[in-house]
Structures are given as C-alpha cells and as structure tokens.
Amino acid sequence: MDTTLPQRFIELSINSLRQVHINPFQMSQTFQQETTPETSPTQLQLKRQPLPLTPRHQETIIAAVDTSTIKIGETSTGIIIAIRGATVWKQNRNYHYTRLGPFIFHITEENKNAVYNNIERAYFNVQYLNSHQSAPNLMQMPTRLASLLERWLQTMLAKTLSDGLILFDGSLTSGTIDTPVQRMREILTTARKNHNTVLAFSKATSLRANGYLITDLLPEREPPYLLETTGVRFKPPTVLLGDVYVARLNKANMAFRLDIDHEVPVEKRMEAVEKLVGNDVLQQSYPETLRLAHILCTFTANEVLAMQHFTTRKHGIQIINRPDMHRLLFGPFGKEGYA
C-alpha cells in the first residue's frame, strides 16, 4: 500500500504543532464537523418511471470511505484542527474497518499554503492548476485537508479492490476547489480498471426538479427502485462525472441522491445497485457500510477532549479561554447559529 500521504500528513501535523509552542491556545467554542456544500444545477428533470431493482445476493465486497474534520481550538495565529478518515468493507457478511488518524494540524495564514501544497504534492506527485490558483482561506482548510485525505483513501480503495462496490459519501461532482476533475476522473478510471463500480450517496441534496427536491418526489411503487434524472448540468468549471439517480432501497420512506460513474454501462450500474441491496444492510434506505464509515470517522466530544489533552500535554500548548463575544454581548440571546 502506498503510504506517501499518511507519512506526509504525520510530518506536517507534527511540524505544524511544534510551531504553536509559544502561542496560547483558545478552546473552540463550538465543535462543528465540516461538510462540503453542494452547488446548484440547472434544467434537471426526474423520470417518473422507476427502475425496479431485484436484490442480488451474489457475494460482493462493499467498501466505503468517509472522512471527518473538526476544529479543536484556536491560537492567536491560527486554528488547530483534526482530520480522520475511515474505510469500511463488508466481506463474508462481516464488517471490517481501517481508521486513519486523527491527524492534528496547527494551520496559520503563514503555513496554510505550505501544508496544503505539500500534502497535495504527496498525493499524485502533481499539483493541479486550479487548486494551486485557489489558495484556501484559513476556515476552508479543514475541509480541504479532509477532502485530500478522502480522495487518497478512495484512490487506495479503487487500486486495491477488485470486482467490488465502492461507496463514496457525497456526489461525483468535480471541478470544485477541493476536487479537480482530473483527480476524480483518475479515481473512477482506476476503479473501472479493477472492475469496481463507484456509487456515490449524498445524505442531503439541493437538486430540485420542478421546484421540488428530487428525493421528495417518490412514486407509489414497491421499493427497491431507482429514479433516473436527465438534464443535470452544472456551470463550468463544475463537471459531473456520474449520472444522477434517486435511490429508494427499502421500505423506509427515504431516498437519497445516488451518482453512478457515467462511464459504467447502464446494465452494470443496475447490477451494482442490486448487489448492494442484496449484500448490505440498509438502514433507512442508506447502506450500512457507508453509515459505519461516517460513524467511525466522526469525532466525539470525548475525542475532542482527548486531542485537547494531547496538544496540551505533548506540545505544551497553554490553553486560554477567549470570551465568547456572542454570549458577552447578547447574554442568553447570544447563541451561535441564530440570526
């Protein structure tokens, strides 16, 4: 297994923490687990005729990847963040996982480019033009770094797995700041070479057909089934590398946006989803493998405390409490998240 990225993550993590020695450390007042927002498409239509699915119980490895990031505190010059990724696979009816991290970084205005570019160089040994142009701002760094780790884990799965299903958290939209088209294309190509099918599930979508969310327009039909969409076009430079479906995989009255690599033939796509239905546990119409990947990488409050303990003990960072300005100014009305 190519371990270049984790090595670089560790090195940069430790180096960045060393720089924080002289800085007081401000406890983060809210622990927000970051998610990437979805861009809006145009001209989208949802076909009303469902594509019925017949579960296929033929033994198939199902693997899923997810990453998570959290801000664990602030310093006078930057932020301290943690990133973790998880890969879960179901084989012989058992779930297995590999968790990578947490990696803790001290990100400042001074080191953010160096950290990001170093990690990116370690990724494909190349830097994509668009990512280089758009140097992330400090607050975007957690998601950008998590995204890098996620793409690396996806690449590793695409390379190592064969004849399997690879589940992504999110869509196959690329050309965004943290997902260059070339990068996503390479992942999908590698997956196809190894006879894998990539299925990307979005927990929430903003795609609408005739003004309604596509996941709300479910026909009166016995699940499992897929609904096809047409006309999903994004404004450049955003490119969609998959076809968008609405997947209702069990009787729970819930459906998810499902992107399937558009280079995969239609029959293969259907077969892949049917194998997923036949092999994985589906909770609320969502694959258990992907749910576990998400759960395993998410940081709990206990872990945040532990990481704060680590940064204090191991790196001697003095913790200070900066007053919460919302609370200070507005008292009980000063809750964050209220307009």
Add this chain to the structure above:
Amino acid sequence: MKLYKKEGNIIQILSFPNENAEKGDYLMIEDADAAKALIVQVIDVQFAAVPGVLEELLRTLPDGGELIQGEDIDPLEIAPHITYIQDASLLICKIRATLENDMLSPSSSWLPSRSQSIIKKISVPSLMKLAKVDGKLPIILGGTKDSSLLTIDASALDGTLNIITGKKGCGKSHLSKLLMVSLVGYKATVVIFDLNGEYSSLGMTQDGKRNMYYDKIHALTPAQNFKVAIDQLHLNVVMGILVHALHLPGTSAREFKHIWKQLRDQGKLTLADLGEAIRNCNCNQHVRDALASRFHSLVNSGFFTDNKAESTMLEECLIKSKEAGGAIVVNLRNTGNIDRQIVVEYVLGKLVDSLQNWKLKAVFLFAEEAHLYLRETYWDDIVTRMRHFGIFTTFITNQPDTIQETIYRQADNIFLFNFTNEHDLDVVSRAARVDAETVRSIARDLPPHHCLTLGRVVRDFPMVARVRALDLKTMGETRLFFT
C-alpha cells in the same frame, strides 16, 4: 486529582486512571493559601460524565450487535489520551474533618480552592496519627488496603456499646474472638454467650496445642460443668428467672417469694424441699399449678442442683478473671430455648449482683444473636442501667433488624461486614455515629473478612481493614454434608 464540586458535606473529585483511588480511601485536599486541609473519605467511585462516551461505545457496534473488526492507524498516538479521558472517574467523598495547625476538627464550613488545592492520598497510619488513634493498649484489627495495620486502643472499647454485624460467613465471629482475646490479654473480664459452642476452645491453637489464653478461658456448659446450687441463689436472681424467663404471673411470684423465704429461714433450701413446699402450699389451685410447672422447668433444665460440690461457682471464675483477666464462655449450644433464657437470666443477674457489690470492676459481655435468649426489656437495660454498673456489651448478629433501634442509636462502635440487602443496610444506617451514605456505599462492596470500623475506636474516621488471622481453634465452621 482535581476538585470538582462540593454539595453539603459531599465533595466530588475528578480522578484520572493512574491515580487509583478506591472506596474507603482517605484524601487530603490541601489549600496552601488558607493553611488548611480537608480530610475526605471516598465513599463511591463513579464514571466521570465525559461527553461523547456513549457515542464512542455505540459506534463500534453494528446492528447485529457484534463488534466490528478493525485496525486503527493512530500515528500521533491519541488513543491513550482518549482512554485516559474516557476512564476518568468521579470520586464521591464525604468530608470527615478539617486539618488546621496539625489539629483535626469536624468542621466542613470552608471551601478549599478549586484551582490551587493539591489533592493527595493519606495513608491510614498518617491519619491515625493525626486523629490520635493511639494508646497504651493496642489491638491490631488487621491490614488496610495500603498494607498498613489498623490498630485500635482497647480503652476505646471501655464503657462502650458495640455492634458486630454483617451477613453470614463474612467473619463476624472471627472479629469478636479477636477482640475478646485481645481484651483478655489486657486482663479484662469477658463473658460470652456462645450460641454455637465456638468459643470454648479458644485456649488452643489450630493444631490443638495450648496457647497463651489456655488458663484464662473458662468454658461453662449449663447442666454439665455449669450448675448452680439452689441455696446459693439470691432470691432476686431466682425471681428474675421465674418472671422473665418462665413468665410467672405476679400473684404466683408473690407466693413463690413467700415459700422461698420460709425455706431459707428454715435452712431447707433444696430442690426437694422446694418441690414439697409448692405441693403443700395452701393457696389457690391455679397458683399452685403455675408454681409447680415453673419448678419442673427449673428441675428439668438440669442447671440447678442441691449438691454444692457439683455446682460451678460463676462468681469464682469471675473473681479469678478479675485478677489476671479471663473469659467465661457460657456454651449455649445444646441448650433449649427456655433453658437458655434461664441460664442467661442467671448469668446477667449474677453479673449485676457482683458489679453492684464491687466484686467486679467491669465486664465485657459478648452476646451472639442475642434476640434468641435476651428478653425484650433487657435491651434497654443493657445499654442504660447495666452499662452504668460496668457491663459493656458487644452484640454480634447477622440479622441487624433483630437489634432494637435504640441500641443502634446508642452504639459507640460498629464493626460492619458485607451486606448486600438494602433493608439490612437501612437498619445499620440508623446508628448515630454513622452516616447512611458511608454505610450503604462501602458496606455493600466489602469483600469477605473485610470490616468497616465506625465510631469511637477510630475517632469517627470510618476505616476498612481485612481482619487479621488468629491462631486459635475456633470451631465455628458450619457442618457440611458434601465435604
């Protein structure tokens, strides 16, 4: 350890896994600026309410309930920190005293600094030294968790009412034997109501050799080597037996008194003459029948005799014990219920008599399962009147609810072994020198042979110790069928 919260006289302390504080341990919360320290005892250990622990535990379980197999690549080694936080515990502590200028006071009215206080464990010997639990007559009860000895002073048992209680087979009798032989070692007079015949051989070692107490243990078995010549009995002792043990009504008691005095004046105080006098008594038929039935109970007990040579002089044993110390073991093992009460009435009457006349200075009375032979009115008598005469009682029972509440309220020392039953713990909690939380929390988790000592002997600093072994032939084991 970090001071977290104080509510009333309960202090909560956050403790981390490497700090190893357990129930029963004593901690000192030292506030250097205030030049004072709080002495607290851990009465419960709980998990600290660390946020996110539930999620942490839940996420490793998929729907099937089996653990997910996996590998954690944790290059920065955060996992030990997670475990460290997750395993943090909250010590619920009871404030026992304040230490100021090397003096202990029961005050808990001040608050030590949360940020500046230093919390450290305090060993039993250090605490005992601070509390001045020392003296010239040490009794080593056993070993504490920190491998030190818990030593009490025999003089702290002097003039006190003690209770040894705990569930069956946890070592109550063993502790009472330890206390008993220790008191005898300090030349005290001890009387034991031995319900199961397990104290008679205390003069022997486990391998059957004589030990240092051999000449000081006087085992008396009623109707065998313990008989009383009828003419040596005082009328008030006989009346006590008839009224309290044999429930003789008042009218009949008056008639008996009359007969007894007549016979004594005539110098004919024998069993035969007493029987004859009752038969020929010129009184109501019912009274005569009542007297006759009681007389037959006395005769049938085998405890009374006309033969002076056959009688064992309890008084002589007591006087012998007065000089060099000794234990009079009244073996009630094969004695019936009524006969047991007769013997107990006699012994207690005799003790009161001897103490009243200053033939004895004081007696330590050990009463096992006293509800089986002690009449109801004696409970109050023992803790009030008899105590003033110099009878200092230790009750030993595995049924704490058989001892009256008034006894608990006045108990000076309680030696508490394991109890799991809530009701039993409730009963013991009524003792004045005990706080209910300590009893409930610590006693429930005591391992066998471990005793929670409360009260005067430990200057109100509850202590847990494993009762030390004795090289005595105890004979207290239960007879078994399969082994």
